[in-house]
Amino acid sequence: MATHPGAVLTPAIVARGLTRRFGRVTAVDGIDLEIPRARIYGFLGPNGSGKSTTIRMLCGLLHPSAGTVQVLGHEMPRDAERLRPRLGYMTQKFSLWDDLTVAENLDFMARVFDLDRHRRRSRFEAVTDEYHLAPLLQQRAGTLSGGQRQRLALAAATLHEPELLMLDEPTSAVDPQSRRDFWESLFALVARGVTILVSTHYMDEAERCHELAILADGRIVAQGAPKRLMGTIPARVVEIEAEDTVQARAVLLEDDAVLSVAQLGTRLHVLLRPDTPRPAERCADRLHDAGVAARSTVVGASLEDVFVAATGFKLTSHVAAAD
Amino acid sequence: MLQRLFAIMNKEVRQLARDRLTFGMIVGIPLLQMLLFGYAINFDVRDIRGAVVDEARTSHSRALVADLQASGVVRFAAPSASVSELRRRLDAGEVSVGVVIPRDFERRRLGADRAVVQILVDGSEPMIDSVARGLVQMPLPARDGEYRSRVPVFEVLTEYNPERRTAVQVVPALIGVILNMTMVIFTSVAIVRERERGNLELLITTPIRSWELMAGKLAPYVVIGLIQTTLVLVVGAYAFDVPINGSLLDLYLAAALFIAATLTLGLVISTLVKSQMQAFQLSFMTLLPSILLSGFVFPFDGMPKPAQWIAQVLPLTHFVEMIRGVLLRGAPLTEMGMPAAKLALFLAVTLAIATLRFHKRLD
Ligand SMILES: Nc1ncnc2c1ncn2[C@@H]1O[C@H](COP(=O)(O)OP(=O)(O)OP(=O)(O)O)[C@@H](O)[C@H]1O
Ligand SMILES: [Mg+2]
Numbered sequence: 001m002a003t004h005p006g007a008v009l010t011p012a013i014v015a016r017g018l019t020r021r022f023g024r025v026t027a028v029d030g031i032d033l034e035i036p037r038a039r040i041y042g043f044l045g046p047n048g049s050g051k052s053t054t055i056r057m058l059c060g061l062l063h064p065s066a067g068t069v070q071v072l073g074h075e076m077p078r079d080a081e082r083l084r085p086r087l088g089y090m091t092q093k094f095s096l097w098d099d100l101t102v103a104e105n106l107d108f109m110a111r112v113f114d115l116d117r118h119r120r121r122s123r124f125e126a127v128t129d130e131y132h133l134a135p136l137l138q139q140r141a142g143t144l145s146g147g148q149r150q151r152l153a154l155a156a157a158t159l160h161e162p163e164l165l166m167l168d169e170p171t172s173a174v175d176p177q178s179r180r181d182f183w184e185s186l187f188a189l190v191a192r193g194v195t196i197l198v199s200t201h202y203m204d205e206a207e208r209c210h211e212l213a214i215l216a217d218g219r220i221v222a223q224g225a226p227k228r229l230m231g232t233i234p235a236r237v238v239e240i241e242a243e244d245t246v247q248a249r250a251v252l253l254e255d256d257a258v259l260s261v262a263q264l265g266t267r268l269h270v271l272l273r274p275d276t277p278r279p280a281e282r283c284a285d286r287l288h289d290a291g292v293a294a295r296s297t298v299v300g301a302s303l304e305d306v307f308v309a310a311t312g313f314k315l316t317s318h319v320a321a322a323d
Numbered sequence: 324m325l326q327r328l329f330a331i332m333n334k335e336v337r338q339l340a341r342d343r344l345t346f347g348m349i350v351g352i353p354l355l356q357m358l359l360f361g362y363a364i365n366f367d368v369r370d371i372r373g374a375v376v377d378e379a380r381t382s383h384s385r386a387l388v389a390d391l392q393a394s395g396v397v398r399f400a401a402p403s404a405s406v407s408e409l410r411r412r413l414d415a416g417e418v419s420v421g422v423v424i425p426r427d428f429e430r431r432r433l434g435a436d437r438a439v440v441q442i443l444v445d446g447s448e449p450m451i452d453s454v455a456r457g458l459v460q461m462p463l464p465a466r467d468g469e470y471r472s473r474v475p476v477f478e479v480l481t482e483y484n485p486e487r488r489t490a491v492q493v494v495p496a497l498i499g500v501i502l503n504m505t506m507v508i509f510t511s512v513a514i515v516r517e518r519e520r521g522n523l524e525l526l527i528t529t530p531i532r533s534w535e536l537m538a539g540k541l542a543p544y545v546v547i548g549l550i551q552t553t554l555v556l557v558v559g560a561y562a563f564d565v566p567i568n569g570s571l572l573d574l575y576l577a578a579a580l581f582i583a584a585t586l587t588l589g590l591v592i593s594t595l596v597k598s599q600m601q602a603f604q605l606s607f608m609t610l611l612p613s614i615l616l617s618g619f620v621f622p623f624d625g626m627p628k629p630a631q632w633i634a635q636v637l638p639l640t641h642f643v644e645m646i647r648g649v650l651l652r653g654a655p656l657t658e659m660g661m662p663a664a665k666l667a668l669f670l671a672v673t674l675a676i677a678t679l680r681f682h683k684r685l686d
């Protein structure tokens with residue numbers, strides 16, 4: 001990594017008021033970002049929340065409708081071409097060539113990134129080794145399994161040793177074991193100083209990120225380290241164990257202190273307003289009055305709770321106001 | 324840097340070689356078109372059934388009949404004894420053309436104040452009617468009384484195609500039609516396919532330059548176009564006896580210029596459409612007027628003015644003019660300055676449009 005010492009202090013990505021409209025749809029709505037170097041930064045958000053659109057703007061594929069972006073010190077999209085050699089991008093959809101073999105795909109990407117012959121050979125060997133592609137080299141990319149494809153895509157994105165990697169939902173269609181392996185390799189890259197921006201809708205993946213932005217409807221609704229987000233969730237979390245979870249849920253939703261009720265297996269996670277005193281007792285009383293047998297305990301927030309609290313607020317506050 | 328350009332070309336060639344459908348089309352389309360236009364569609368009129376009433380019975384009148392017969396256009400059945408019998412045979416559809424050589428043939432021939440020979444035609448068939456009208460233009464036996472049998476019947480009409488065979492007119496222009504069809508479709512589809520499959524989203528985040536991407540994708544098709552040209556020429560020469568009168572270098576230069584023009588047209592189309600299907604449709608929409616208006620099917624001069632203007636914008640028009648000149652008349656390319664310049668202008672304009680419209684962006 002040929003960055004001068006001072007550069008380490010400046011963030012890898014800075015965005016201000018980043019907005020993108022498609023006709024009448026506002027896909028990304030005034031996002032502010034500051035992504036530090038040599039960290040894994042996650043975008044967590046449901047379908048259509050604007051993760052891909054944001055990433056595309058950050059790497060210069062789409063012009064923002066408003067706002068400014070600097071990536072590795074380059075003004076985007078103006079200086080997009082100067083960023084190219086320093087950026088590795090993995091699209092949400094597999095976008096290498098199905099009718100080329102694994103080896104041909106890698107060789108092609110290495111040439112397109114202007115690697116000289118020596119570096120082509122050494123990097124080819126390095127990524128083949130690192131992502132266990134050796135037995136697949138002569139296979140057409142179109143015949144690879146989901147996990148194999150994803151390894152190939154990451155290998156192709158890291159061939160030219162970029163300082164910044166943008167990975168758009170890299171682990172959808174990949175089994176849990178492959179996902180774990182994949183994250184191991186991401187941490188290995190970060191240890192070498194690479195900055196990684198990754199989008200996901202898996203909680204467990206989001207929890208592994210150093211920092212996280214939760215997106216909903218094109219806005220960032222929560223931002224920070226996962227631990228801190230769980231610690232400072234603007235709600236109290238009560239876990240309910242009940243026989244009849246359906247009825248328990250119905251009862252709890254009638255309380256205006258309750259922001260949301262989510263089912264996790266046989267238990268319910270209830271988010272209540274942060275100013276609610278003694279939330280476990282309050283839930284227990286309500287359920288008892290309604291004749292529902294249940295046990296309530298206050299618990300620490302999971303990332304899922306953070307997510308629900310962050311993305312579900314609008315709806316519940318609307319319901320509360322209507323009361 | 325050339326490495327990136329060659330990388331794109333290399334990839335394109337590999338993909339082409341693995342794409343059986345496209346590969347089949349490269350050879351299949353020319354062969355199919357050759358068969359269609361060379362054999363099935365026949366503008367030639369030959370062996371029309373005819374009958375003669377020779378009331379003069381001189382050596383000149385017999386020579387005239389022999390000449391008509393030799394032209395191959397009319398095949399005479401047994402002669403008729405009288406004009407009324409000839410009429411009856413025409414009415415019965417037994418013959419389509421009747422030639423009446425009057426008793427005073429020799430006098431009329433020298434005087435030339437009245438028609439020398441009368442031709443009766445079955446007017447219900449347009450083709451035969453027009454051919455018979457062609458017969459009328461046959462040169463009169465000369466005033467000095469010498470009827471030279473070497474004089475060709477259709478002298479004016481058939482200068483570079485003495486036997487007036489369709490293949491000779493069609494095959495050279497067919498090179499243009501085939502190139503126009505395959506080049507535009509292949510390039511527009513090849514680029515749109517990458518966009519559809521998402522390859523382009525990845526490609527444009529690499530340091531590749533737009534021109535490298537475009538040139539690298541188009542270059543293999545120039546070679547393919549030249550191969551198709553060769554294929555049509557060889558089949559044309561062996562199967563249809565189409566002459567190659569001009570220089571091969573001129574011919575390939577003209578073909579290369581035309582190929583470049585059609586490739587950039589395909590490029591422009593690829594920037595206008597969203598899917599491979601649309602690319603196909605738009606390519607065909609440009610193909611149809613090209614076939615109809617370029618002079619390939621209908622003579623250019625006979626078209627109404629607006630159609631001629633439209634034809635000026637179509638690259639095929641200028642290529643047909645060039646290729647017929649080079650291949651049949653043996654004209655050097657230097658005499659083809661005008662169509663070549665128009666083709667070059669078309670190339671420059673489409674290239675400019677494509678470059679302006681092709682961005683390394685998704686929006
Ligand atoms: N090219 C486009 N034209 C019109 N609308 C678009 C376009 N791209 C995205 N959108 C819209 O913008 C919104 C955000 O889309 P985006 O792809 O960024 O979401 P995402 O968070 O990546 O979702 P997913 O998890 O499904 O990939 C969606 O409503 C989508 O329909
Ligand atoms: Mg997405």
